[in-house]
Amino acid sequence: MSTVAETTAKLTPEHDTRPGASVRSRLQDLLPKIVLAPSFAATIVFVYGFILWTIYLSFTNSKTFPSYDITGARAYQRLWRWTFESDPPSSWYTSITNMGIFGFLYILICLALGLFLAILLDQKIRGEGMLRPIYLYPMALSFIVTGVAWKWFLDPGLGLEQTLHQWGWTSFHFDWIKNKDFVIYTVVIAGVWQASGFIMAMFLAGLRGIDGEIMKAAQIDGATTFQLYRRIVIPLLRPVFLSAFIVLAHLAIKSYDLVVALTSGGPGGSAWLPSNFMYEFTFKRNEMAVGSASAVIMLMTLTAIIVPYLYSELREKPR
Amino acid sequence: MLRKLLIGTALATSFAFSAHAADVKEVQMLHWWTSGGEAAALNVLKQDLAKEGYAWKDVPVAGGGGDAAMTALKAMVAAGNYPTASQMLGYTVLDYAAAGVMGDLTETAKKEGWDKSVPAALQKFSVYDGKWVAAPVNVHSVNWLWINKAVMDKIGGTEPKTFDEFIALLDKAKAAGVIPLALGGQNWQEATMFDSVVLSTGGPEFYKKAMNDLDDESLKSDTMKKSFDNLAKLVTYVDPNFSGRDWNLATAMVIKGDALVQVMGDWAKGEFHAANKTPGTDFLCYRFPGTDGTVVYNSDMFGMFNVPDDRKAAQVALATATLSKSFQSAFNVVKGSVPARTDVPDTDFDACGKKGIADLKKANEGGTLFGSLAQGYGAPPAVANAYKDVISKFVHGQIKTSDEAVTELVKAIDDAK
Numbered sequence: 001m002s003t004v005a006e007t008t009a010k011l012t013p014e015h016d017t018r019p020g021a022s023v024r025s026r027l028q029d030l031l032p033k034i035v036l037a038p039s040f041a042a043t044i045v046f047v048y049g050f051i052l053w054t055i056y057l058s059f060t061n062s063k064t065f066p067s068y069d070i071t072g073a074r075a076y077q078r079l080w081r082w083t084f085e086s087d088p089p090s091s092w093y094t095s096i097t098n099m100g101i102f103g104f105l106y107i108l109i110c111l112a113l114g115l116f117l118a119i120l121l122d123q124k125i126r127g128e129g130m131l132r133p134i135y136l137y138p139m140a141l142s143f144i145v146t147g148v149a150w151k152w153f154l155d156p157g158l159g160l161e162q163t164l165h166q167w168g169w170t171s172f173h174f175d176w177i178k179n180k181d182f183v184i185y186t187v188v189i190a191g192v193w194q195a196s197g198f199i200m201a202m203f204l205a206g207l208r209g210i211d212g213e214i215m216k217a218a219q220i221d222g223a224t225t226f227q228l229y230r231r232i233v234i235p236l237l238r239p240v241f242l243s244a245f246i247v248l249a250h251l252a253i254k255s256y257d258l259v260v261a262l263t264s265g266g267p268g269g270s271a272w273l274p275s276n277f278m279y280e281f282t283f284k285r286n287e288m289a290v291g292s293a294s295a296v297i298m299l300m301t302l303t304a305i306i307v308p309y310l311y312s313e314l315r316e317k318p319r
Numbered sequence: 320m321l322r323k324l325l326i327g328t329a330l331a332t333s334f335a336f337s338a339h340a341a342d343v344k345e346v347q348m349l350h351w352w353t354s355g356g357e358a359a360a361l362n363v364l365k366q367d368l369a370k371e372g373y374a375w376k377d378v379p380v381a382g383g384g385g386d387a388a389m390t391a392l393k394a395m396v397a398a399g400n401y402p403t404a405s406q407m408l409g410y411t412v413l414d415y416a417a418a419g420v421m422g423d424l425t426e427t428a429k430k431e432g433w434d435k436s437v438p439a440a441l442q443k444f445s446v447y448d449g450k451w452v453a454a455p456v457n458v459h460s461v462n463w464l465w466i467n468k469a470v471m472d473k474i475g476g477t478e479p480k481t482f483d484e485f486i487a488l489l490d491k492a493k494a495a496g497v498i499p500l501a502l503g504g505q506n507w508q509e510a511t512m513f514d515s516v517v518l519s520t521g522g523p524e525f526y527k528k529a530m531n532d533l534d535d536e537s538l539k540s541d542t543m544k545k546s547f548d549n550l551a552k553l554v555t556y557v558d559p560n561f562s563g564r565d566w567n568l569a570t571a572m573v574i575k576g577d578a579l580v581q582v583m584g585d586w587a588k589g590e591f592h593a594a595n596k597t598p599g600t601d602f603l604c605y606r607f608p609g610t611d612g613t614v615v616y617n618s619d620m621f622g623m624f625n626v627p628d629d630r631k632a633a634q635v636a637l638a639t640a641t642l643s644k645s646f647q648s649a650f651n652v653v654k655g656s657v658p659a660r661t662d663v664p665d666t667d668f669d670a671c672g673k674k675g676i677a678d679l680k681k682a683n684e685g686g687t688l689f690g691s692l693a694q695g696y697g698a699p700p701a702v703a704n705a706y707k708d709v710i711s712k713f714v715h716g717q718i719k720t721s722d723e724a725v726t727e728l729v730k731a732i733d734d735a736k
Contacts, residue, residue, distance in 0.1 A: 065414075088712055175559070175560075178562040178563065180717060263563065268715035268716075269506065269708060269712070270715070280704075283386065283393075284700065285705075285735075286699070
């Protein structure tokens with residue numbers, strides 16, 4: 001404490017030598033704070049404030065409109081009960097199992113495919129400048145466009161199946177989008193198609209950042225290409241994996257529009273994700289408390305996954 | 320000096336505002352009738368109001384659909400910025416009325432005689448706590464069959480009077496190689512069809528007990544199980560690609576003759592009209608077999624908000640125009656529904672409309688006019704959606720037997736109450 005006081009005391013006279021400079025430098029010190037203040041305040045209110053408000057609402061009996069009387073954890077009790085109703089599946093059970101399937105496959109396939117494409121593109125091939133945007137373009141589309149396009153493509157009466165039947169392959173059968181057990185995998189297909197190009201670009205940037213000397217040294221030591229990637233390149237890409245994982249994880253959690261556009265919820269609501277559940281209960285069914293509770297659970301789940309991962313990754317930096 | 324100037328300006332503006340506020344000749348309206356026929360139908364109302372000197376202003380809604388409009392309304396009301404009126408459905412009106420934000424049209428209602436002319440079943444939603452809070456615009460009913468006449472003639476079918484005759488008719492179509500039943504596999508369409516199936520299987524008394532009173536015994540009964548069995552029978556007549564299809568595409572299948580029949584509310588008639596088809600020669604409208612004499616309805620309403628005094632005159636003008644006989648006739652001819660008051664002449668309506676008006680009158684007098692649970696007129700949204708969940712899960716196979724379906728239905732409805 002005393003050291004801080006001393007340094008300030010020492011610094012102040014220097015600052016005060018010229019009165020004009022003092023005002024300017026103080027302004028310069030303050031400027032970042034002034035500039036950041038509005039967005040900081042907005043974040044505090046609209047993100048953290050509303051998170052608290054949602055938590056509050058989840059303990060009330062809010063229906064159509066918010067109600068402010070705390071009535072206990074009935075919303076959570078209902079969700080808890082629904083969590084174990086697997087036969088016939090409750091909407092909540094369907095939503096969370098779908099989240100597991102979708103989140104796992106979406107992140108895994110996007111990472112694998114993105115890395116694979118990036119490695120292929122990194123072989124100093126001709127026409128890279130043309131190939132790269134082809135893979136990257138899907139990311140420029142909104143989820144709604146992706147959803148509608150894939151909906152038509154996968155529809156047995158309009159798209160792939162119909163076309164192949166017309167070409168003569170009449171035994172071909174692909175109706176996942178109409179099948180309650182497989183509809184969630186069509187969401188994975190459309191999601192992967194959209195995001196994998198972007199992940200490829202991230203990995204490509206990472207690959208370009210690797211020092212060529214290391215590669216050459218490894219080659220001189222007699223490493224095969226596979227060993228080179230397995231032992232050197234992929235470990236060096238670790239920070240890219242972190243960024244890609246975070247981008248993909250939040251895309252997975254918030255993919256509400258993809259499900260709506262692609263499947264309108266699927267047969268019997270079998271394609272719902274927790275975000276669909278939340279919207280449906282809060283705004284369509286006038287069960288705001290249940291909707292809020294589900295949002296809180298989504299947030300807690302996400303925190304439980306992301307925070308330890310960030311912690312373990314970022315802690316190693318000072319080493 | 321500066322302060323004086325500020326006060327002066329403030330006073331001047333407030334005077335200007337109050338002078339302006341004395342005559343707000345404008346109706347602010349939140350609705351989602353923006354497409355084709357519906358927009359044209361609404362134009363009639365705009366012109367009626369323009370004649371009396373009231374301007375019409377749409378409250379813009381991003382996204383267009385009913386859900387987006389309801390979300391927008393919630394935000395407006397929460398901010399204390401009420402529209403003059405909003406298109407609303409069933410229990411939404413009562414929810415807002417309970418929140419104390421609706422206006423009071425009782426005087427207008429008395430003057431115009433709404434108490435006598437509007438069916439009592441509708442007044443359950445337009446009158447709250449003895450006060451008129453909404454003006455019903457139309458009455459749709461859901462227990463209809465829409466049949467392609469050419470296909471019907473080809474297979475030599477006649478109007479089915481019972482559920483068994485209906486199944487026999489569907490069998491005939493199947494044998495002729497036509498898709499017997501056009502259905503869109505979305506939960507509300509499946510549930511709308513189930514409304515009719517329950518009514519046909521159990522009769523009017525049973526429908527009322529189970530679907531409006533939500534009586535546990537009726538929901539658990541064997542009649543309800545039989546209804547689910549009947550629904551399962553119907554679902555065997557749809558094409559394999561039905562899941563997720565929009566209702567108007569299913570109607571288009573009937574219009575084109577790919578399918579024989581669709582079970583749908585009378586808004587389907589609008590699609591036939593848009594395709595230049597005439598009732599009787601191109602298509603047929605029958606009541607769902609075994610439900611003649613009963614009407615399962617839903618209705619669009621204009622909910623009237625508690626606006627400031629200076630905007631009340633415009634609101635009264637809107638409400639009066641909405642329930643005027645001329646508008647009720649002109650609007651409903653286009654929309655495919657029937658007037659929300661029983662004393663409107665049916666001269667301008669087509670054959671199906673005339674039947675609809677006569678049926679509504681009969682049902683109103685005989686006490687067989689019931690709210691559709693699937694359309695949110697049988698129970699509040701939480702219950703109605705829980706019901707739709709169960710029906711849809713049954714149709715798509717997550718729920719496997721009618722025994723299980725009945726158990727699930729009771730549980731889901733109890734949960735949502």
